[in-house]
Amino acid sequence: MEKDPSFNVLGSTLQTCSTAPMTGFFRNGACDTCAADQGSHTVCAVMTAEFLAFSKYLGNDLTTPRPEFGFAGLNPGSSWCLCASRFLQAHDEGCAPQVNLYATHVRALEIVPIDVLRLYAVSL
Numbered sequence: 001m002e003k004d005p006s007f008n009v010l011g012s013t014l015q016t017c018s019t020a021p022m023t024g025f026f027r028n029g030a031c032d033t034c035a036a037d038q039g040s041h042t043v044c045a046v047m048t049a050e051f052l053a054f055s056k057y058l059g060n061d062l063t064t065p066r067p068e069f070g071f072a073g074l075n076p077g078s079s080w081c082l083c084a085s086r087f088l089q090a091h092d093e094g095c096a097p098q099v100n101l102y103a104t105h106v107r108a109l110e111i112v113p114i115d116v117l118r119l120y121a122v123s124l
């Protein structure tokens with residue numbers, strides 16, 4: 001699997017989203033992507049309690065540790081490379097998490113408009 005070029009939605013070099021916990025399709029800490037990433041794990045989201053509850057309700061429990069996968073579980077404030085479609089769904093439902101635009105891959109724009117991402121941008 002060859003990674004797509006690592007650029008963010010602002011047109012600069014993609015920054016690291018999180019290494020604790022390690023995130024990303026490639027589990028390299030960045031929201032890098034490639035053709036095999038069907039979920040488009042490209043939005044660097046900063047978790048909120050509301051979003052974590054929403055995700056769990058939809059069947060994707062991000063809070064429960066899964067040691068067999070090296071996953072300690074997420075808490076409010078944790079950063080995670082989120083599927084762009086799940087982010088857009090959360091936005092439509094009024095519970096989207098915050099977003100680190102510097103660590104959000106440009107391919108997220110294929111699913112989420114930049115104006116929507118900017119609504120949730122965190123100041124770094």
